[in-house]
Amino acid sequence: MDPLIPVSYTINGKSVQQQVSVRTTLTDMLRHQMGLTATHAGCEQGSCGACTVVVDGLMVRSCLIFAIQLDGARIETSEGFADDQLMDELRRNFADRNALQCGFCTGGMLVAAHDLLSRTPHPERAEIREKISGNFCRCTGYEAIVDAISKTAQALPLEDSGK
Amino acid sequence: MSTTSGKAQRHSQFVGQDKPRRNAIRHAHGRGRFVDDIAFGNLAHLAFLRSPYAHAEILEIDTEAARALPGVVDVFTGPDLVDICTPWVGKLDHFSGLRTPEQYPLAMERARWNGEPVVAVVAESRAIAEDALDLIMVEWAELPAIIGIDNSRSTNGPILHPQYDSNVAFVMNLTAGDAKAAFRDAAYIVEDTLELGRQTGLTLEPRSIVADFDPSLRKLTAYHSTQTPYQMQDVFVRHFNLSEENVRVISPDVGGSFGMKLHVYGEEMAAVAASIRLGRPVKFIADRMESFLSDIHLREHKVHARMALNSGGEILAMEVDDATGIGPFSVYPRTSAMEGNQALRLMGAPYKMPHYDGTLTVLFQNKAPTCQYRAVGHPIGVTVTEHLVDLAAKAVGLNPFEIRRRNIVTQDMYPHTTATGYILERLSHEECLAKLEALMDYPKLIAEQKEMRERGIYRGIGIAAFIEITNPGPAFYGIGGARISSQDGCVIKLEPSGKIRVSVSVTEQGQGTETIMAQVAATYLGVDLDHVDVVTGDTERTPYGGATWASRGAGIGGATVMKAALAMKENILEIAGVILQGEADDFDLVDGQIVDRSNQQVRMSLAEIGRIAYFRPDTLPQDYHPQLSVSRHFVPQGTPFDFTNGVQASYLEVDVETGIVKLLNHWVVEDCGIILNQQLVDEQIRGGVVHGLGGVLFEECLYSENGQMMSATMADYLAPLASEMPDIQIDHVCTPTEMTPLGAKGVGEAGTAAAGAVVLNAVNDALRPLGGTLRTTPLTPERILKALGKI
Missing domain, CATH: 3.30.365.10 (Aldehyde oxidase/xanthine dehydrogenase, molybdopterin binding domain)
Incomplete structure (x- = not known):
């Protein structure tokens, strides 16, 4: 049995104390210790993007980082983004446009879309396609996802960062 | 609910409308519930030692050190399961001559592809189970591997299954008219050889199962990422000698399947076996490399084909020689001959072409098994x-x-x-x-x-x-002896609130099955779409059926729900007739309201029917028993x-x-x-x-x-x-x-x-x-x- 080490984080705005083994990934800590199951493990090697979360404002693959490395970090998962208007709009447009089918990539895809529109509020379609190319979706063929992100962007004020 | 000035307006024509999926809203809010998301108490985890060789004899397996590792609960090999699980064979009667050996959850004396599961470890965590794999010693004797299609077809190369005289699993010839004469008389002949590369399914959610066996009643509950819960119920019943009423298969959210998740895999069978051995829930979630190595592969074909045309450019005939490599086994229960069979029959199918001569050769190889996929x-x-x-x-x-x-x-x-x-x-x-x-x-x-x-x-x-090919009927699998249903079933229940619950045997993997079944039910009942809830993917809570594969969900499932909705509507109007002291035919159900058929005047709501029928049947005539749920089944007919x-x-x-x-x-x-x-x-x-x-x-x-x-x-x-x-x-x-x-x-x-x-x-x-x-x-x-x- 692995020895456990105490760590603390702020996860989705709440202070959290956890005991983690040195080899527990952030994905496994979130999923199996916190029960935050919207972060999915699709490949566990950083290729598919299903485990994408935000750590201290930066988008990261939670499968490529150990939970013990993040003591003191602020972590936002797909379940989070409370009172975030941009995420609300993305969620609504994803559902309305059927920009997800099985839903397994969706958590990571929404985090990537939120990151894109936070930095570039009015991207061209080609730029949307480029920026979500770290997130694999086997179901949709991507067009509906591009449409949903594009529609969300069109509703954003021209000057605003979208937050 | 849409009533203005006492008259109902017909808003309940939902067939054909672009209604968003309720389960899409759930997923967009991070509320999906896949097998690996469900919490269990006393859960054990399964990991496999897989063959590092494409083809090797297993001389000796030493699991002693693995068993001694703290946290390891059980270690077993293929021969350890013979008393728990009977072997399976991927044959169908209508593919006459198809041969393939018996298959077991784990390799028995030989491993036949790189990645075939050989030893299973059950531990308190997946990490410990994987640690234990490193402690298992296997003595292998590597055998020559049969890899390419030509390699497998060669008459003087190695033979994969020593009990057979060649690597040929199945040959089929299909002819129509006189292709030879057509080629003799043709003005133009074109020909080529195409090679299509082997692919795999790559669902983003890997294969997943939690098998939970209760030894007190010999009852198995399997939480299984599958598109065919009824087929898997039947497989578990027969191969683990369980009673059908004691096996429940639940498919929660399924993260993509595309045909990949309806086959029988050794790992899932081993998970059930482990739960039976231990009497506690056992989880197996394939990691990505395991998925690549052991999910079914597809479409490795080498095809030589010719086409004959007359001087006007009319296609007279095709001659096709299709060879496909399927790995070491024909996959159970749908066989690995089906893909080639359909490929051979789809040649030239949009065209008038009168003559045909096609041959399919299905070959064994030391690669992962191939089978049906989208x-x-x-x-x-x-x-x-x-x-x-x-x-x-x-x-x-x-x-x-x-x-x-x-x-x-x-x-x-x-x-x-x-x-x-x-x-x-x-x-x-x-x-x-x-x-x-x-x-x-x-x-x-x-x-x-x-x-x-x-x-x-x-x-x-x-x-x-x-x-x-869509809406397959009984001729697809049933006729070949496979216990795969071609019919589907639907139960519709009127809730006391006037809401409608539909449970149906077709399943959802993201394509929107639940939404279109709700649209069909709402339309043919005459209720608001938001008042219909659809239940799928649980053998204990839904009628038995074929489920979702071969593009059958909308066509066959939809027809099933339509029949049930029309029957439920008849019952509701009969109850309305009794309450309103008229004839059922005098009334209609529109947008969840009982209306006079003659003038669309609203008479009462469905909620009021529910209230009276469930809680005040004393106000109804003596010996009148309102029928508040219906079930209907639908069997595809004709071709x-x-x-x-x-x-x-x-x-x-x-x-x-x-x-x-x-x-x-x-x-x-x-x-x-x-x-x-x-x-x-x-x-x-x-x-x-x-x-x-x-x-x-x-x-x-x-x-x-x-x-x-x-x-x-x-x-x-x-x-x-x-x-x-x-x-x-x-x-x-x-x-x-x-x-x-x-x-x-x-x-x-x-x-x-x-x-x-x-x-x-x-x-x-x-x-x-x-x-x-x-x-x-x-x-x-x-x-x-x-x-x-x-x-």
């Missing part, structure tokens, strides 16, 4: 046919539209039987082809292509016609399948210096009969097209000469990402089927059927001025540069 056999049949049609167009001197127009089956010919024996009720090839030509503005593209070529830019246009049809086109650019293909546009015109929800139909087509584009451009299960899988990670097995994919333009023709009351056919596989063929044709069109022809997929830059003679 658009089973279609991409092979369509790619081979449409490649030859393009070669023929060039030989005869016709443009690609004109040669197809001269040959497609026309409206005056239905019902029509193809040379390969498929009976087509009524299709719409002429309308689809005409619509496509207008949609893509073909003359403009030709002009643009010409102008670009003068500037050294090589663009290509490819088109392909196809038919798609074995309902075919759909369509045509696709691709416009792309080949960089002749790098060999990279850039997809510029993609068009689909498709006819799936009555459209239940156009957004969901279009997204099935788009998703399907991208599966086809992945197969033709990127995806390949590469094996080394000694059978090591070389592309077993997502960094090595390339699959489509957003930046490489085009927007896809879709249009429809609607020819309802008369074989079901709903008129809807399937659409899940149409996109995949022809997307690869149009890209192959477009790449070859682009390279035509330079003289290169591509014959092997995927069309990697290396293969394109080789075809151009640049490397």
